[in-house]
Every structure is written in structure tokens, then in C-alpha cells.
Amino acid sequence: xxxxxxxxxxxxxxLIVSLGxxxxxxxxxxxxxxxxxxxxxxxxxxxxKALRARLAEVAEIGWPDVLRVRESADGTVKFLLGLSDxxxxxxxLIPEKDHFTACLSxxxxxxxGCGFCATGMLGFRRNMTPGEMLGQVLVARQYxxxxxxxxxxxxxxxxxxxxxxxxxxxLVKTLEALHHPQGLDFSGRRITxxxxxxxxxxxxxxxxxxxxxxxxxHAPTQExxxxxxxxAAKLPLPExxxxxxxxxxxxxxxxxxxxxxxxxxxxxxxxARDLVRLLSTVKAKVNLIVYNATPGLPFRxxxxxxxxxxxxILKAKGLTATIRKSKGADIAAACGQLRAEAECAGxxxx
Ligand code: SAH
Ligand code: SF4
Numbered sequence: 001x002x003x004x005x006x007x008x009x010x011x012x013x014x015l016i017v018s019l020g021x022x023x024x025x026x027x028x029x030x031x032x033x034x035x036x037x038x039x040x041x042x043x044x045x046x047x048x049k050a051l052r053a054r055l056a057e058v059a060e061i062g063w064p065d066v067l068r069v070r071e072s073a074d075g076t077v078k079f080l081l082g083l084s085d086x087x088x089x090x091x092x093l094i095p096e097k098d099h100f101t102a103c104l105s106x107x108x109x110x111x112x113g114c115g116f117c118a119t120g121m122l123g124f125r126r127n128m129t130p131g132e133m134l135g136q137v138l139v140a141r142q143y144x145x146x147x148x149x150x151x152x153x154x155x156x157x158x159x160x161x162x163x164x165x166x167x168x169x170x171l172v173k174t175l176e177a178l179h180h181p182q183g184l185d186f187s188g189r190r191i192t193x194x195x196x197x198x199x200x201x202x203x204x205x206x207x208x209x210x211x212x213x214x215x216x217x218h219a220p221t222q223e224x225x226x227x228x229x230x231x232a233a234k235l236p237l238p239e240x241x242x243x244x245x246x247x248x249x250x251x252x253x254x255x256x257x258x259x260x261x262x263x264x265x266x267x268x269x270x271x272a273r274d275l276v277r278l279l280s281t282v283k284a285k286v287n288l289i290v291y292n293a294t295p296g297l298p299f300r301x302x303x304x305x306x307x308x309x310x311x312x313i314l315k316a317k318g319l320t321a322t323i324r325k326s327k328g329a330d331i332a333a334a335c336g337q338l339r340a341e342a343e344c345a346g347x348x349x350x
Contacts, residue, residue, distance in 0.1 A: 001058070001059060001060050002015065002058060002059040002060075003059070003060060003061070003062040003084075003129075003131045004029070004033055004041075004055075004059050004060070004061050004131075005033060005061060005062065005063070005130075005131035005134055005135060005138070006129050006130055006131030006132075007131075008130070008173050008176060008177060009026065009030055009176075009177070009180055009183075012026045012029060012030060013026040015055075015058070015059070016029065016051075016055075019051065019054045019055065019058075020054075021051050025047065025051060027182055028044070028046060028047055029044060029047060029055070030180070030182055030183055031182050031183070032044045032047070033061065033183070034177070034180065034182070034183030034184050035182070035183065035184075037138055037141065037142055037145075038061065039061050039063060040061065041055050041056045041059070041060070041061060042056065062084060062131070062135075063135045063138055063139060064081035064082060064083055064089075064132060064135040064136065064139060065081065065082035066079055066080075066081060066082075066139060067079075067080045067081065067082045067088060067342070068080040068342065069143070074095070075095035076092060076093065076094055076095065077092070077093040077143065078090060078091075078092045078093075079091045079092070079093075079136075079139060079140070079143070080339060080342055081135070081136065081139065083108070083128075083132055087108045087125060087126065088108075088339050088342065089105040089108055089128065089132070089136075089160065089161050089339065090105055090160055090161055090337075090339055091103065091104055091105060091136040091139065091140060091160060092160065093140050093143065093144070093153070095151065096154075096155075098151060099151050099152055099153070099154035099155065100140075100144060100149075100151055100152065100153045100154065100155075101153075101154070101155040101156070101157060102136065102137060102140045102153055102155070102156050102157070103157050103158075103159050103160050104133060104136045104137070104156060104157070104158050104159075104160050105128060105133070105136065105160030105161035105162055106127075106128055106133060106158055106160070106161070106162040106163070106164040106167050106170075106171060107124065107125070107126070107127050107128055107161060107162025107163060107166065107167050108124075108125035108126050108127075108128060108161065108162070109122040109123050109124045109125040109126075109161065109162070110122070110123075110124060110161060110162045110163050111123065111124035111163070111166065111231060112163050112196050112229065112231030112232055113229075113230050113231045114196065114216075114218075114228065114229045114230075114231065114232065115227075115228050115229070115230070115297070115298075115299070116228060116260065116262060116291065116294070116297055116299045117294075118294045118297070118337045118339075119161040119162065119339075120231075121296070121297070122161075122339070127162075127166075127167040127170060128162070128167065128170065129170060130170050130173040130174045130177060133170065133171070133174040134174055134177055134178070134184075136160075137153070137156065137178070137184060140153055141153045154190060155190045155191070155192070156178065156186060156190060156191045156192070157191075157192045157193075157194065157214075158171070158191075158192065158193040158194055158211075159192070159194040159214070161339070163195065163196055163198065164193050164194070164195060165193075165195045165198045165200060165201045165202060165205065166198060166200070168200070168201040168204070168205070171193070171205075172205075172208060172210070175191065175193075175208070175210040175211055176210065178191060178210075179210060188209060188210050188211050188212065189212065191210065191211040191212065192211060192212045192213070192214050192256070193205065193211045193212070193213060193214070194213075194214040194215070194216060194258065195213070195214070195215060195216065196215075196216045196229060196231070196232035197215055197216065197217075197232045197235055197240045198232070198235060199235050199239070199243065202243055202244075202247070203243060203246060203247060203248075206247045206248040206249075207248055209248070209250075212253065212256065213247065213255055213256070214255075214256040214257070214258055214287070215240075215244065215255060215256070215257050215258065216229075216232070216258045216260070217257045217258060217259055217275075218258070218259055218260045218262075218266060219266050219271075220266070220271055220274035220275040220277075220278050221237065221274060222236050222237040222238070224265075224266060224271075225237055228262070228265065228266070237278075241278065241281065241282065244282050245281060245282055249283060253283070254283045254284055254285045254320075255282055255283060255284050255285075256284075256285055256286075256287055257279060257284050257285070257286050257287065258286075258287045258289055258324075259275065259286055259287070259288050259289065260289045260291055261288055261289065261290055261291060261301075261302050261306070261307055261310060262291050262299045262300070262302070263291070263299070263300040263301060263302040263303075263306070264300075264302075265299065267302045267306055267307075267310055269309065269310075269313060271310075272309075272310045272313035272314055273313060273317075275314065275319075276313070276314060276317040276319055279319060284319065284320075285319070285320040285321070285322075286314055286319055286320065286321040286322070287321075287322055287324050288307065288310065288311055288314075288321055288322065288323045288324065289324045290302070290307055290323065290324070290325070292337070294337055307323060311323055
């Protein structure tokens with residue numbers, strides 16, 4: 001059975017034509033899938049009964065199963081989503097001032113092996129399909145609707161489990177579906193893809209112009225990066241920076257560099273000064289992330305004073321630096337933490 005939400009618009013058109021219908025019918029079906037969040041082909045009431053019946057013989061609409069939902073005191077909502085083969089991924093809804101942002105996963109697990117990351121500990125299991133990535137958006141949007149939440153889902157960040165650039169073809173299909181004007185209609189300004197920094201597909205993604213880019217830097221030197229991000233450090237820092245200098249930016253657009261502050265590891269004044277030097281050759285802004293401690297991993301969160309001092313050094317040198325407040329810390333909201341917890345519970349050793 002084909003899952004209709006796995007199809008690009010053109011693939012849906014081809015399917016409709018193969019059933020003996022004119023291609024324009026695809027637009028109606030697409031609107032049902034993406035604008036109306038339809039989960040049952042039988043309910044596509046302005047599609048002819050004959051087409052609905054033929055479509056239902058070969059296809060279905062399969063959203064991820066919501067296995068767990070956890071709401072944080074600060075309004076963050078975390079979903080553990082079950083996929084058709086029994087795997088599970090995470091998706092997080094983050095409340096902002098006047099909207100919600102959804103944080104999406106791209107792979108089950110991750111091969112990059114960052115030492116501070118719960119998903120990295122899991123290792124790589126498999127790539128997610130476009131329908132599985134998009135299914136997170138459908139589930140999150142539906143959750144807000146059902147909750148009568150007045151604020152809408154406005155921004156998407158690919159900062160959940162997995163390395164987006166290592167699932168590139170499916171990522172691009174996903175981004176294209178998100179952009180579709182008869183569908184979810186997200187503009188590129190509202191979508192950010194985060195990468196730990198791999199050579200493959202980095203510049204291609206920029207040329208597509210479908211999203212903004214965030215780079216998980218986390219260390220100002222190759223030596224330190226190799227220690228905490230062994231997979232990502234295979235692309236040496238000078239080469240990564242060289243690629244980023246070539247990255248196509250729109251006027252006034254800047255690259256976002258994420259810098260995870262780990263107590264006593266990468267959060268000294270000297271590290272801040274090295275970071276300023278490193279970023280002096282690119283159009284950059286910095287997002288400082290306070291580490292969300294993960295059980296079983298040997299990293300801690302720096303205290304608020306250290307975080308503020310680090311930020312001050314960047315700002316004093318003219319670098320825009322914001323602190324991303326750790327949201328949902330009470331619900332294991334950092335990348336990969338809920339799935340890790342659920343697995344422990346499953347094994348009975350939580
Ligand atoms: N693989 C991509 C995208 C997913 S990870 C990447 O690494 O960019 C998204 C972000 O969450 C990364 O910046 C990552 O370093 C950060 N992250 C991972 N574990 C974290 C934790 N325990 N606390 C805070 N941020 C974490
Ligand atoms: Fe993978 Fe990103 Fe986690 Fe590193 S931080 S292991 S790249 S998901």
C-alpha cells in the first residue's frame with residue numbers, strides 16, 4: 001500500500017493518472033491531505049466516489065502513531081511517535097511569544113556519534129521517509145487544533161533526531177511538500193535545517209533556497225570538535241568554514257551557528273574569543289544553547305553566570321548572540337531523550 005503522505009505532488013499526479021483520472025484531480029486530493037489534514041480517503045467528499053474507491057484499493061493515509069505526549073510546565077509538548085515498522089522518533093512543539101515552533105526528526109537515530117547527544121548514543125537505525133517527516137507536522141498541527149490552542153504552528157526547525165544532510169533526498173522532498181501553496185504553504189523563512197556539518201549536500205541545500213541553515217558548531221577548534229563531535233569532525237573545521245563561506249545567502253540573511261555550552265569543556269573566556277575569531281570570516285549569528293543534561297552522559301550544564309559571561313564576550317566583539325533557553329527540561333525535551341527514556345522503561349531498568 002502506498003502511503004499518500006509519502007508522495008510528492010508529481011508522484012500523486014502520476015498515481016491519479018494511472019487510475020485513469022485527469023491530473024488536475026491530484027490538486028483536490030493534495031488539499032485534503034495537507035490543508036484539511038484528512039486521514040481517510042473515504043472522507044474526501046468533493047472527490048468522485050469512483051476515484052475514492054480506486055484510490056483506497058492502492059493507497060492509504062498513514063500518520064505516525066502518537067505513543068506518548070508529555071506537556072511541560074512551560075508549555076513545551078513532546079511527542080513520541082511510532083512509525084509503521086515499530087521504530088519511534090521524537091517531535092517537540094515549542095511555544096514562542098505569538099506562535100509555536102515544531103522541532104522535527106529526520107532519521108531514526110544518528111550516525112554522527114556526538115558525545116553529548118542522546119540520539120548519538122542510539123546510533124543510526126534508518127532514514128525517515130518524507131511522509132514520516134511530514135507526519136510530524138500533521139500530528140503537531142492537529143494537536144494544537146484539538147487543544148483549542150489559539151496560537152498557530154508557524155515555524156519548523158529540523159533539529160530533532162538525526163542528521164538531515166545524510167537523508168538529503170527525502171529532506172528535499174519534504175521541504176518541497178512543505179512549500180506547496182495548495183498544501184502546508186510554509187515559506188523558506190519559516191523553516192530552518194540544522195546540520196552538524198557534513199560536506200555532502202551542504203551547498204546543494206543552499207542552492208535549493210528552501211530553508212535557512214543552522215550549523216551545530218559547539219567548539220571553536222578542530223581539536224575540541226574532534227573530541228566531542230567525532231563524526232562531524234571528519235570534515236575538518238577549516239574546510240567546513242570554507243564551504244560555509246561559499247554558502248549562498250539571500251540579502252541580509254546570516255548563517256546561524258549553534259553553540260552548545262558544556263560546563264568546563266567549551267565555555268571558557270578563551271573559547272569565546274576563539275569563536276569570535278573563527279566566525280569573523282562569515283556572516284554569522286550565534287545561538288548559545290545551554291546543555292540539557294542527559295542521564296548516562298558525562299556533561300553538565302554551566303551556571304547562568306558563565307553563560308552570560310560567554311555571551312558578553314561575543315556581543316562585545318559585535319557578534320549577535322542569543323541564548324536559547326532550555327525549554328521542556330522537565331520532560332526530557334532535548335534531542336533523543338524521550339525515546340532513550342522510553343527504551344529504558346521498556347527494559348524495566350528505568
Ligand atoms: N543533527 C543535527 C540536527 C539535530 S540535533 C545537528 O546536530 O545539528 C539539534 C541540536 O540539538 C544540535 O545543535 C545538538 O547539538 C543539540 N543537542 C543535542 N543534545 C542536546 C542536549 N542534551 N541539550 C541541548 N541541546 C542538545
Ligand atoms: Fe546526530 Fe545532531 Fe545528535 Fe550529533 S547532535 S548525534 S549530529 S542528532
